Amino acid sequence: xxxxxxxxxxxxxxxxxxxxxxxxxxxxxxxxxxxxxxxxxxxxxxxxxxxxxxxxxxxxxxxxxxxxxxxxxxxxxxxxxxxxxxxxxxxxxxxxxxxxxxxxxxxxxxxxxxxxxxxxxxxxxxxxxxxxxxxxxxxxxxxxxxxxxxxxxxxxxxxxxxxxxxxxxxxxxxxxxxxxxxxxxxxxxxxxxxxxxxxxxxxxxxxxxxxxxxxxxxxxxxxxxxxxxxxxxxxxxxxxxxxxxxxxxxxxxxxxxxxxxxxxxxxxxxxxxxxxxxxxxxxxxxxxxxxxxxxxxxxxxxxxxxxxxxxxxxxxxxxxxxxxxxxxxxxxxxxxxxxxxxxxxxxxxxxxxxxxxxxxxxxxxxxxxxxxxxxxxxxxxxxxxxxxxxxxxxxxxxxxxxxxxxxxxxxxxxxxxxxxxxxxxxxxxxxxxxxxxxxxxxxxxxxxxxxxxxxxxxxxxxxxxxxxxxxxxxxxxxxxxx
Amino acid sequence: xxxxxxxxxxxxxxxxxxxxxxxxxxxxxxxxxxxxxxxxxxxxxxxxxxxxxxxxxxxxxxxxxxxxxxxxxxxxxxxxxxxxxxxxxxxxxxxxxxxxxxxxxxxxxxxxxxxxxxxxxxxxxxxxxxxxxxxxxxxxxxxxxxxxxxxxxxxxxxxxxxxxxxxxxxxxxxxxxxxxxxxxxxxxxxxxxxxxxxxxxxxxxxxxxxxxxxxxxxxxxxxxxxxxxxxxxxxxxxxxxxxxxxxxxxxxxxxxxxxxxxxxxxxxxxxxxxxxxxxxxxxxxxxxxxxxxxxxxxxxxxxxxxxxxx
Numbered sequence: 183x184x185x186x187x188x189x190x191x192x193x194x195x196x197x198x199x200x201x202x203x204x205x206x207x208x209x210x211x212x213x214x215x216x217x218x219x220x221x222x223x224x225x226x227x228x229x230x231x232x233x234x235x236x237x238x239x240x241x242x243x244x245x246x247x248x249x250x251x252x253x254x255x256x257x258x259x260x261x262x263x264x265x266x267x268x269x270x271x272x273x274x275x276x277x278x279x280x281x282x283x284x285x286x287x288x289x290x291x292x293x294x295x296x297x298x299x300x301x302x303x304x305x306x307x308x309x310x311x312x313x314x315x316x317x318x319x320x321x322x323x324x325x326x327x328x329x330x331x332x333x334x335x336x337x338x339x340x341x342x343x344x345x346x347x348x349x350x351x352x353x354x355x356x357x358x359x360x361x362x363x364x365x366x367x368x369x370x371x372x373x374x375x376x377x378x379x380x381x382x383x384x385x386x387x388x389x390x391x392x393x394x395x396x397x398x399x400x401x402x403x404x405x406x407x408x409x410x411x412x413x414x415x416x417x418x419x420x421x422x423x424x425x426x427x428x429x430x431x432x433x434x435x436x437x438x439x440x441x442x443x444x445x446x447x448x449x450x451x452x453x454x455x456x457x458x459x460x461x462x463x464x465x466x467x468x469x470x471x472x473x474x475x476x477x478x479x480x481x482x483x484x485x486x487x488x489x490x491x492x493x494x495x496x497x498x499x500x501x502x503x504x505x506x507x508x509x510x511x512x513x514x515x516x517x518x519x520x521x522x523x524x525x526x527x528x529x530x531x532x533x534x535x536x537x538x539x540x541x542x543x544x545x546x547x548x549x550x551x552x553x554x555x556x557x558x559x560x561x562x563x564x565x566x567x568x569x570x571x572x573x574x575x576x577x578x579x580x581x582x583x584x585x586x587x588x589x590x591x592x593x594x595x596x597x598x599x600x601x602x603x604x605x606x607x608x609x610x611x612x613x614x615x616x617x618x619x620x621x622x623x624x625x626x627x628x629x630x631x632x633x634x635x636x637x638x639x640x641x642x643x644x645x646x647x648x649x650x651x652x653x654x655x656x657x658x659x660x661x662x663x664x
Numbered sequence: 665x666x667x668x669x670x671x672x673x674x675x676x677x678x679x680x681x682x683x684x685x686x687x688x689x690x691x692x693x694x695x696x697x698x699x700x701x702x703x704x705x706x707x708x709x710x711x712x713x714x715x716x717x718x719x720x721x722x723x724x725x726x727x728x729x730x731x732x733x734x735x736x737x738x739x740x741x742x743x744x745x746x747x748x749x750x751x752x753x754x755x756x757x758x759x760x761x762x763x764x765x766x767x768x769x770x771x772x773x774x775x776x777x778x779x780x781x782x783x784x785x786x787x788x789x790x791x792x793x794x795x796x797x798x799x800x801x802x803x804x805x806x807x808x809x810x811x812x813x814x815x816x817x818x819x820x821x822x823x824x825x826x827x828x829x830x831x832x833x834x835x836x837x838x839x840x841x842x843x844x845x846x847x848x849x850x851x852x853x854x855x856x857x858x859x860x861x862x863x864x865x866x867x868x869x870x871x872x873x874x875x876x877x878x879x880x881x882x883x884x885x886x887x888x889x890x891x892x893x894x895x896x897x898x899x900x901x902x903x904x905x906x907x908x909x910x911x912x913x914x915x916x917x918x919x920x921x922x923x924x925x926x927x928x929x930x931x932x933x934x935x936x937x938x939x940x941x942x943x944x945x946x947x948x949x950x951x952x953x954x955x956x957x958x959x960x961x962x963x964x965x966x967x968x969x970x971x972x973x974x
Binding site for chain 2: 278280290659
């Protein structure tokens with residue numbers, strides 16, 4: 183049994199005693215409360231002036247006497263007013279507000295010279311430096327695959343439109359060539375922050391939609407590897423792979439919504455005994471995609487869909503498999519195995535599917551493109567990815583390949599294997615001609631309120647680190663000097 | 665009338681040498697090189713080889729005299745003399761020729777070579793008087809600038825500026841306001857449709873509209889009985905705006921935020937500004953109250969002790 187009094191301060195009663203004794207004289211309470219180690223000075227000073235008699239026992243209740251006093255200021259600046267707050271937002275509501283994407287601003291002026299993009303425009307080098315609008319049907323498809331990102335500035339203009347850059351023409355021409363040759367284009371878009379890698383991906387997707395390809399897009403690779411999505415081991419795999427059923431369901435729904443027109447036309451070539459629904463050969467792929475209603479079988483259905491899409495039968499079309507945020511899947515993920523070891527990203531089945539495609543282990547019978555964009559925000563460095571990109575670039579230029587540094591650990595052979603077959607496009611800033619065309623579009627929309635002349639163009643171009651697109655937007659649209 | 669410039673007369677001064685002259689010391693003074701007193705890293709002719717330079721100058725003078733003789737119409741041109749000149753005229757002459765040709769070319773392009781705004785300036789001279797927004801300290805609209813400082817917390821001006829940009833962008837993308845006739849804006853306000861595309865005007869309109877015209881000055885101990893005497897005073901523009909925006913901020917800070925992330929606070933302020941322009945905001949009541957107090961204190965203007973003060 184423990185002693186009722188604290189052994190170190192036998193002269194003083196413990197809080198347990200104080201709590202039960204109701205009639206404590208004020209003077210005693212005040213000096214016991216304020217003297218953790220020595221009682222002399224306080225006792226000599228006598229009872230504190232102005233101490234409220236009722237507040238003392240209250241303070242005693244909160245903790246041990248030696249825990250000290252806590253000063254509470256009654257009217258704190260940051261104190262929340264409990265009554266004034268009203269209804270709190272439901273779970274997910276705040277995030278939905280933050281991630282809201284607005285694609286049109288009815289205040290912005292209609293740009294009469296803006297023409298809509300079509301299938302041929304992006305293949306023609308004569309259209310470089312032109313700004314072109316995205317047609318409505320395409321916008322719906324792009325929205326379905328989440329090609330628009332929340333921080334991009336679509337919401338300032340009357341309708342979404344995009345600048346045709348030399349990189350666009352280059353990328354789209356390569357894609358077209360690959361589809362003609364029934365080859366798989368494996369390409370990585372790399373570049374500094376805000377140089378427009380995601381927008382290039384969007385343009386590639388637009389090209390794919392125009393030409394009725396199948397588009398599969400993973401908009402944020404970090405959702406796959408930062409342990410925010412549920413995961414489970416796939417039975418019968420060795421080494422163990424992990425599936426992410428919730429994500430797979432979302433992905434199937436996106437694919438279905440965006441590629442409806444194409445999926446309806448295509449018929450299944452295999453019977454799929456592994457999926458719960460009966461799916462006789464010859465039923466449409468749309469039916470197969472529709473059979474995914476709950477996360478339970480989503481991964482099986484996704485794999486069935488993938489098997490159908492890559493089947494070497496009549497009526498299949500090229501596929502664009504795109505992923506934004508490559509750096510996130512080129513590292514060890516934040517997931518843990520049952521043995522509590524970190525899981526490599528390439529052991530997650532969906533990620534592995536992508537890296538196998540990128541590395542050339544899976545080829546698409548009707549051709550297509552495997553497209554990845556690196557990201558420079560919120561990501562740890564992946565040495566092997568950087569090295570692989572530098573090596574591919576050197577190979578393209580015919581220069582000497584950089585090698586691994588001998589005294590640095592942390593290289594990853596799986597990453598290097600995944601990137602050995604990829605081509606690289608280095609996305610850089612736009613030139614002044616493109617900058618001018620873009621600024622003219624901004625000014626015509628009424629969003630940029632300056633004269634667009636050589637001086638203002640070179641000013642913004644220079645402010646944005648020699649034409650880094652996102653920085654140009656920051657310097658001219660997201661500023662308080664309008 | 666343009667100056668009479670004969671291209672062929674300059675050709676006289678041309679001296680063509682196939683080989684590079686050895687001595688390159690005596691170069692003409694270019695603008696950057698002229699700062700010889702501030703920058704000793706550049707070797708000026710007077711530094712080391714002043715004797716050589718003097719010799720060169722003497723040669724040049726001789727060459728000039730010889731040329732003057734050569735240009736004399738009475739004497740026919742002699743090839744021997746021409747050779748002498750070529751020998752004498754070294755690098756500086758060649759540079760001068762280049763300069764002359766450059767000037768001629770400019771004249772041909774229709775540019776005045778003596779224009780001070782072009783000569784010696786890479787980007788030309790700025791237009792004068794300097795526009796007010798070209799000054800680094802006054803580059804933003806004065807109202808926007810002052811309100812940004814009021815938005816600032818903990819001295820983080822950069823964050824305040826980002827917030828202000830977000831406020832302006834919210835105004836830009838929100839639908840045009842619907843004016844309330846019982847809450848009129850300041851006189852001369854543009855129609856509502858004009859506001860969103862000019863967010864600075866939208867913002868300043870809200871601040872200027874809500875700004876109280878008068879405040880009360882309190883004179884302690886004059887009213888008697890320990891009370892202060894309240895006397896209405898007109899407020900200066902900056903103070904009026906400050907009071908107005910602080911009211912707006914106060915209301916915005918009390919509002920619950922809908923979303924999360926960096927736009928959270930900025931959007932609340934922007935929503936309040938739209939509410940002010942549409943006449944829905946509670947800030948209007950604060951303004952009315954301030955005016956009522958000042959109106960009630962009008963009688964005190966005739967108080968004997970404050971009569972002569974202003």
